[in-house]
Amino acid sequence: MIRITPIQTGTVSIRPHHYCGEAGRSPLGRKIDMMRDKDWLENLPIYTYLIEHPEGNFLVDSGDTAENSSKAYLPRWHPFFQHHVLVKVAPGEEAGDQLRAMGLNPAKDLKGVILTHMHHDHAGGLHYFPHTPIYVSRENFMLANSFRGTILGCLPMHFPKWFAPVLVDLTDEPCGPFPQSYPITRDKRILLVPTPGHMRGHLSVVVRTPDVTYMLAGDATYDQGLLLEELVDGVTYDVATSTDTLKKIRALGIEEPTILLPAHDRNAVERLGSGLILPRS
Numbered sequence: 001m002i003r004i005t006p007i008q009t010g011t012v013s014i015r016p017h018h019y020c021g022e023a024g025r026s027p028l029g030r031k032i033d034m035m036r037d038k039d040w041l042e043n044l045p046i047y048t049y050l051i052e053h054p055e056g057n058f059l060v061d062s063g064d065t066a067e068n069s070s071k072a073y074l075p076r077w078h079p080f081f082q083h084h085v086l087v088k089v090a091p092g093e094e095a096g097d098q099l100r101a102m103g104l105n106p107a108k109d110l111k112g113v114i115l116t117h118m119h120h121d122h123a124g125g126l127h128y129f130p131h132t133p134i135y136v137s138r139e140n141f142m143l144a145n146s147f148r149g150t151i152l153g154c155l156p157m158h159f160p161k162w163f164a165p166v167l168v169d170l171t172d173e174p175c176g177p178f179p180q181s182y183p184i185t186r187d188k189r190i191l192l193v194p195t196p197g198h199m200r201g202h203l204s205v206v207v208r209t210p211d212v213t214y215m216l217a218g219d220a221t222y223d224q225g226l227l228l229e230e231l232v233d234g235v236t237y238d239v240a241t242s243t244d245t246l247k248k249i250r251a252l253g254i255e256e257p258t259i260l261l262p263a264h265d266r267n268a269v270e271r272l273g274s275g276l277i278l279p280r281s
C-alpha cells in the first residue's frame with residue numbers, strides 16, 4: 001500500500017512574470033520582466049509530500065523555514081530575494097513540525113528525503129533530517145552550492161553543516177517518456193526522472209501504484225493549467241528545455257493514469273483527494 005500526504009509549509013508570493021513568462025521571451029528577457037513587475041500574485045502554497053511505502057517513508061522536498069519570513073535571513077544584496085519573493089511560514093508550519101504532529105519523528109522515521117531541486121522553498125527544512133539520506137541530482141547540488149546558485153535562488157549559506165547528500169546520477173533506464181531514471185525503492189515504484197528547465201538538474205518523482213501514477217513535479221510546472229497550456233515560467237534557463245519537460249509530463253499522463261502534484265499548485269490537494277488524473281488525450 002502506497003499513500004501520499006501533502007504537507008503545506010506556508011506560502012510564497014511571487015510576481016506574475018515569475019509565474020509565467022511571455023511567449024517568445026528569452027530567459028534573460030523573462031528575468032527583466034520579473035524585475036519590472038509591480039504586482040504580486042495571490043499567495044501560492046509550498047507543498048512537500050510524504051510518501052508512505054512498504055520500504056519506508058519518503059519526503060519529497062523539505063519546504064521552507066519560518067526563519068525565511070524575516071528579510072534578515074536573505075542576502076541583502078540580492079534584489080530578487082529582497083523585492084520579488086515573499087515567503088510566509090508560521091512557527092509550527094515547517095515540515096519537521098508537521099511530521100511530528102502526524103506522529104513521525106523526522107530524525108528517525110524517514111527512509112529518505114528527495115529534493116526536486118535546491119531552491120530555498122524546497123531545501124529550507126533540511127535541518128530536521130541529519131540522519132536521513134537526502135537525494136538530490138549531482139548537477140543541481142553543484143549549481144546550488146556555487147555563487148551562481150545563490151543568484152538563481154538557492155541559499156547555500158543556510159544548508160546544515162552536516163549536509164552531504166546522496167548525489168544522484170540518473171541511469172539510462174527509461175521511465176515512460178523519460179529517457180533516464182533512478183530507482184529509490186527496490187520495487188522501482190518510486191523513481192526519479194529528469195525534468196530540467198526550471199533549474200539545471202531538476203528531478204521529479206514518479207510514484208507508481210497499481211491504480212494510478214503520481215507525478216510529484218516540484219517546480220517543473222507550478223500548476224496543471226500551465227502544464228496543459230505548455231506555458232513556461234520566468235525562472236527557466238532554456239525555454240525549449242522547459243517545454244520539452246512539460247511535453248514529457250503530458251506524455252506520461254497519456255501513457256498511464258497520472259495525478260499531477262507540483263509543489264505550488266493550489267488544486268493539487270483537491271486532485272489528490274478526488275483522484276483527478278491528467279487528460280488522457
Ligand SMILES: [Zn+2]
Nearest residue numbers: 117119198219
Ligand atoms: Zn524552484
